[in-house]
Amino acid sequence: MSKSLISRRPGHRRGSVTNGRAAAPSLSxxxxxxxxxxxxxxxxxxxxxxxxxxxxxxxxxxxxxxxxxxxxxxxxxxxxxxxxxxxxxxxxxxxxxxxxxxxxxxxxxxxxxxxxxSLFQRMAPGAQRAQLIAANVDTAVVVSSCNHDFNLSRIERYLALVQAAGASPLVVLTKADLCDDPSVYLDRLRALPGIQALAVDATDPGGVEPLRNWCGAGETVALLGSSGVGKSTLLNTLGGETRAATAGIREDDSKGRHTTRHRELYPLPGGALLLDSPGMRELGPAGVEGGLEQAFGDIGALSARCRFGDCRHESEPGCAVLAALERGELDERRLGNWRKLEREVARNNRTLAEQRAGDRALGQLYRAVQGHARNRKQRGD
Ligand SMILES: Nc1nc2c(ncn2[C@@H]2O[C@H](COP(=O)(O)OP(=O)(O)OP(=O)(O)O)[C@@H](O)[C@H]2O)c(=O)[nH]1
Ligand SMILES: [Mg+2]
Ligand SMILES: [Zn+2]
CATH class of the missing domain: 2.30.30 (SH3 type barrels.)
Incomplete structure (x- = not known):
């Protein structure tokens, strides 16, 4: 059973932002x-x-x-x-x-x-606008747990978002203490080339120590992941005190209870800022320009070797992607997820382009009206 730690934020906030920062005296x-x-x-x-x-x-x-x-x-x-x-x-x-x-x-x-x-944004299905999630993040930690929540395709989706944002990704698997063999999950992450991953017990101060390598003074680190994976728990353990409320997950399906309701940056003792955020239900990649090519660099590299420059990797002769699939070097699930995300990105980019054109027109109208009002005022009408 998962250890439940229900806590309320203390009445006084975290105090001065420079509290407990003796470790980094050289930074202003x-x-x-x-x-x-x-x-x-x-x-x-x-x-x-x-x-x-x-x-x-x-x-x-x-x-x-x-x-x-x-x-x-x-x-x-x-x-x-x-x-x-x-x-x-x-x-x-x-x-x-x-x-x-x-x-x-x-x-x-x-x-x-x-x-x-850097800028994190996402599209909810049917939305006309991208929702801004966070800006100026250096490292984005995609948090997932070693239980039913673990889902490679969703992790890939988060990684596409991270790379589109312009931040560096890290995957942290929590609840290593509740699972017989966390290396099974770490092994499955090997299907995501070039991604660094750790498995930790987020409730154990010693266990989360390796994460401090990414939390240098002046660095902004964002915790992203589904509800109940332990983002606020990581914040509290790394912070050495309770900063955010946490709550036990549902027993039957390991889902969280959407305990965190807002996004906030918290200073850590070592001098980093850690962003705790609510678990996101919808994760449509938005503002992705070249983002998928990074998150799916292996498929990008294969595509470059296809015979036709505009190969769709469906049934074309000389397709290097399909050949890799056949040889078992590329995961069918990963290719399917990439296709799905590519379609979503194309659709979202179209919506955003239309939105931007609309915003520009509205901005021009607004400025024209303001200018008109100013002129009237100057003339004393
Ligand atoms: N045993 C154990 N329990 C953990 C670990 N990480 C988180 N938990 C527990 O999982 C539950 C959910 O953790 P939270 O930190 O509230 O999860 P969250 O990601 O912040 O969830 P939302 O705020 O809803 O998005 C709590 O009961 C935590 O104590 C871990 O590594 N090991
Ligand atoms: Mg939380
Ligand atoms: Zn191809």
């Missing part, structure tokens, strides 16, 4: 929040003088939790900054957890979000 408070030259380079002179960069630590319905050089602050969502039509790249929600936001130093008004180094 901003660097500990993930500030990098990539962001610094985007600031123009006036912004350097008049603005503060703040990291979006959590997005709530009506407010953002931000952290910057001066510590944490809360910013209400509202006002024109948040209500302007979406710019084409963010598809509807301008801000997501992990973003860098420039605030005017004096008024604390938001000025702009900085260009993202």
């Amino acid at each position: 408070p901003l660097q500990l929040l993930g500030w990098k030259p990539f962001f610094q380079q985007q600031l123009v002179l006036e912004e350097l003088e008049a603005c503060d960069p703040l990291r979006v630590m959590a997005v709530h319905r009506d407010r953002l939790l931000l952290a910057g050089e001066r510590g944490e602050e809360v910013l209400a969502l509202g006002g024109t900054f948040f209500n302007e039509p979406a710019s084409s790249d963010t598809g509807g929600q301008r801000i997501t957890v992990g973003d860098w936001l420039l605030l005017d130093r004096a008024s604390r008004r938001p000025q702009r979000t900085l260009e993202r180094q």
Whole structure:
């Protein structure tokens, strides 16, 4: 039976973001929040003088939790900054957890979000827009457990999302303590070429130690995976205290109870930021440009050897993909999953392109109306 650990977040939050960070004295408070030259380079002179960069630590319905050089602050969502039509790249929600936001130093008004180094987004079936999941993540940990939840095709789906986002992937298998032989699951992961994987007991502080190799000071690490796999448990064990509530899974089918309801970045003692997020039910890859080629590099490499450049790997002569399948070097399940994901990506990209065109038109209209109103005001109409 799984060990159940039900806990509530303590009334006081995690305290200062630089707490317990003696291990990384050489980094500035901003660097500990993930500030990098990539962001610094985007600031123009006036912004350097008049603005503060703040990291979006959590997005709530009506407010953002931000952290910057001066510590944490809360910013209400509202006002024109948040209500302007979406710019084409963010598809509807301008801000997501992990973003860098420039605030005017004096008024604390938001000025702009900085260009993202990586962006996680997904499409829910039938949705017109991509939902933003997180930005500026360095390592994405795909968490799965050594039980009924383990599903190679779903892990592949997560990996496609990770690679489309521009983050580096790691697979962590939890509940190694509840299974007779975790190496059976690790072996099955060998079918995913080039993927690093660990099996751990997420409740054991010693057991999760290897994960710290990916949690260096100033690094942003996201935990992704289905409900009940142990994302919040990993956060609590790595953090050395309870940061997020966890709850036992259903006995009959090992499914989780959707305990975590929002995404939030938590500082770890070693100086990394760890993103805990709700288990996702729908995982349509969005914004994938070249992402599948990375996540399915083996199939990409085979395709390059097909006789025809536009080979669909169905029945064409000289198809290197089908030949590999026949020789048993390529898994039929993996090829099937790749085909399915490719179709979804093509469909989602079409929807997003239509959406972007619509957003652009709306943005132009909005600016025209604003300009018109300004002119009237200047004329004193
Ligand atoms: N024995 C054991 N139990 C674990 C392990 N990882 C997680 N659990 C248990 O699994 C249950 C679910 O863990 P959570 O951390 O709440 O799962 P989650 O991924 O955060 O789930 P959501 O917030 O619903 O997305 C809890 O009862 C945990 O104590 C593990 O490695 N070993
Ligand atoms: Mg959770
Ligand atoms: Zn082919």
